Amino acid sequence: xxxxxxxxxxxxxxxxxxxxxxxxxxxxxxxxxxxxxxxxxxxxxxxxxxxxxxxxxxxxxxxxxxxxxxxxxxxxxxxxxxxxxxxxxxxxxxxxxxxxxxxxxxxxxxxxxxxxxxxxxxxxxxxxxxxxxxxxxxxxxxxxxxxxxxxxxxxxxxxxxxxxxxxxxxxxxxxxxxxxxxxxxxxxxxxxxxxxxxxxxxxxxxxxxxxxxxxxxxxxxxxx
Numbered sequence: 136x137x138x139x140x141x142x143x144x145x146x147x148x149x150x151x152x153x154x155x156x157x158x159x160x161x162x163x164x165x166x167x168x169x170x171x172x173x174x175x176x177x178x179x180x181x182x183x184x185x186x187x188x189x190x191x192x193x194x195x196x197x198x199x200x201x202x203x204x205x206x207x208x209x210x211x212x213x214x215x216x217x218x219x220x221x222x223x224x225x226x227x228x229x230x231x232x233x234x235x236x237x238x239x240x241x242x243x244x245x246x247x248x249x250x251x252x253x254x255x256x257x258x259x260x261x262x263x264x265x266x267x268x269x270x271x272x273x274x275x276x277x278x279x280x281x282x283x284x285x286x287x288x289x290x291x292x293x294x295x296x297x298x299x300x301x302x303x304x305x306x307x308x309x310x311x312x313x314x315x316x317x318x319x320x321x322x323x324x325x326x327x328x329x330x331x332x333x334x335x336x337x338x339x340x341x342x343x344x345x346x347x348x349x350x351x352x353x354x355x356x357x358x359x
Contacts, residue, residue, distance in 0.1 A: 139215045143167075143206035149185075149213065154200045156189040158215050161235060165211025166349070170203045178207070178349045180342060184239040189218035190292055193285075222285050230282035237288075238339055240295040241276065245269055246343035247302035247310075249323035254311040261309065273330045276339065316351035320344055 141160070143149060149160065149167065162181050169177035169185075179185055188198040216232065225233045248265045255261045281287045311319045324344050327337050 137217055137220050141213050141215055143211040143213070145206055145209045145211075147206045147211075149204040149206070150200050152200050152203045155192075156186055156198045156200050156218075157192055158217050159187055159189050159221070159236065160185045160204075160213040160215045163212045163214050165209075166207045167211060167213070168205050168207045168353075170205055171201075175207075175350065175353055176202065178346045178353065179204070180346050180349070182235075182342060183242070183346070184236050185213070187236055187239065187292075187296070190221060190236065190289070193218050193222050194289070221288075225282060225285060225288055230288075233282050233288050237291060237295060240292070240299050241272060242339050242343040243299050244295065244302045245272055245327075245340045246323075246347055247299075247306040249326055249340070249344070250311065250316070250319060250347065251302075251305050251309045252326060253319040253322040254315070255309055265305075269327075270330055273327075273337075273340070317348060317355065320348045320351065323347075 140163075141149070143165070152171065162179050162183050162185065164181060167179040167185065168175040169179065185204055186200070188201070191198050221233050221236065224231070248269050252262055252265050252269070282291075324341065327340055327344070330337075
């Protein structure tokens, strides 16, 4: 497998906004910030995948990085893979990397929707539909999607990618203000426990809720 271990000191940039997206990275240690002109708009923790837009480059649809990625602490490490490696390993019978990419999209979607639900509890045409969507996604976490061919993977990936972008928009439109986020992350975590019913399926989503808490604390400290 073609991979590259990259070590980053605090404030070291992994990617700049506008760079051509040709590889993905899996966080293995430390903490990275996703930075735009607004400041740190997201935080990536171990097990999360960064740069998933590079998947589209495999089929010749090159994308640009939409944000810069910078290490927020010393001794941060990522493992980088050419996007084509996802296809090559999948076709060789190893779907682990492909599944990690999909898991990241699922975690982002559920985090976004849970934050909206927390901010809009009781709102008609918002809370119930989003609760149903999160229940369906959580219920499917234990089921492996068909990843036996690249076409199957890219179909699921494209759907989840669009759904993630839609959930991002919903969070911007309906989500909590920055000063409310820390409390509502805790509420979102409590809502999640209502769906798991003793199944060990919440760990993935909890990582993304933890990252959301880290982001809220970052903004509370006045950092950018």
